[in-house]
Amino acid sequence: MTLSSRIEAVETSRTVRFTSLIEKLRAEGRRILNFAVGEPEYATPAPIVAATRAAMEDGNTRYGPVAGLAGLRSALGASFDGWGPENIIITNGSKQLLYSVFQVLLDPGDEVILPNPHWVSFSQQIRLAGGRPVLVDTLRHQLDRQAIAAAVSPATRAILVNSPNNPTGAVYPPPDLAWIARLACDRGLWVIADEAYEYFVYDGLEHRSLFVHEALRSRLVVVRSFSKSYSMTGFRVGFGAGPEGLIRALAKLQSHLTGNVCTFAQYGAMAALDLDPSVIQDWRRDLDIKREIAFDSASRLFDCIRPQGAFYLFPDISSRLQRGETAEDFAAYLLNEAGVAVVPGEAFGADRHIRISYAVPEATLVEGLERMAACLG
Numbered sequence: 001m002t003l004s005s006r007i008e009a010v011e012t013s014r015t016v017r018f019t020s021l022i023e024k025l026r027a028e029g030r031r032i033l034n035f036a037v038g039e040p041e042y043a044t045p046a047p048i049v050a051a052t053r054a055a056m057e058d059g060n061t062r063y064g065p066v067a068g069l070a071g072l073r074s075a076l077g078a079s080f081d082g083w084g085p086e087n088i089i090i091t092n093g094s095k096q097l098l099y100s101v102f103q104v105l106l107d108p109g110d111e112v113i114l115p116n117p118h119w120v121s122f123s124q125q126i127r128l129a130g131g132r133p134v135l136v137d138t139l140r141h142q143l144d145r146q147a148i149a150a151a152v153s154p155a156t157r158a159i160l161v162n163s164p165n166n167p168t169g170a171v172y173p174p175p176d177l178a179w180i181a182r183l184a185c186d187r188g189l190w191v192i193a194d195e196a197y198e199y200f201v202y203d204g205l206e207h208r209s210l211f212v213h214e215a216l217r218s219r220l221v222v223v224r225s226f227s228k229s230y231s232m233t234g235f236r237v238g239f240g241a242g243p244e245g246l247i248r249a250l251a252k253l254q255s256h257l258t259g260n261v262c263t264f265a266q267y268g269a270m271a272a273l274d275l276d277p278s279v280i281q282d283w284r285r286d287l288d289i290k291r292e293i294a295f296d297s298a299s300r301l302f303d304c305i306r307p308q309g310a311f312y313l314f315p316d317i318s319s320r321l322q323r324g325e326t327a328e329d330f331a332a333y334l335l336n337e338a339g340v341a342v343v344p345g346e347a348f349g350a351d352r353h354i355r356i357s358y359a360v361p362e363a364t365l366v367e368g369l370e371r372m373a374a375c376l377g
């Protein structure tokens, strides 16, 4: 079959591929503990489900405005001082927003600086838009200012900053974010700030959005999502905040791509904004405990950097690899021998690492880590 060179140039999401393998083993009757998940285990809070159901019953089951429901855009716009509904677009998850952002910003050959390791879809989506991802290694998971500055070229169009980070769990300190904002302003670059894990920061840290840098706002797009924040991954509601011209361009693309996001799901998202903040605080506390458990055990097995955000560990497994063995081989070994699923680092541009998600029930976490320890000796 001949397909377009565009689709041939990208890889299937490896996290998705691994999920199929897990399903296959489960179908064979194996009890697999899944640390490969990219979502919190919590049930979607009842008020969100109730509002969604009520929206359906009230007949909100038809096409809606392409850029999102006015009420939702207004509520979100109000949280960005100086911006309003015209600065917001609702998208089918932040994944589709990112796809659209690259389509709208990049011309063929344009470069996007991508701190590495990076979330699996960034580089593929940049390629789908005809752009070139320029991977810049991080230093112990933190931004390497010198390397980023050196990577800026006449073709650079944007820098992508994902904090809290998937897969490393790193949270970038405010001075580094301020430096990125300055660099982008000086060099006329866009900043794409993926803040999908904004609520999941620990050690008394607070999430700091790049939005605080006023001078950057004309070239900033903030990418956020209801998925992880409110345990709504299946609803597929994300949103972008940015300058009006960019939002209009994104809406133009969306009008030809998907049209509006599922109307009743957006009513659920509106209810999420009114949720008692203690719900998320409780989740954060629970994840913090699991982070300690996971970090304690995993650092006895691998070289591990303590994450400060999101819900992942990203250990360096070099000391465990036999000659010629890859992280994918190692993940397959863990899956087959220990019945524990992790994501191999190749998916994130780091082939000597694995990603462990600790957003699983505590008993599963403890048992999985014990199984890993027993298997690795």
Ligand SMILES: Cc1ncc(COP(=O)(O)O)c(C=O)c1O
Binding pocket: 038, 092, 093, 094, 095, 096, 119, 162, 165, 166, 194, 196, 224, 225, 226, 227, 228, 233, 236, 237, 238
């Ligand atoms: C860093 C990051 N950005 C964006 C997404 C996309 O999430 P969603 O499309 O559910 O909003 C994910 C999902 O795993 C992610 O990890």
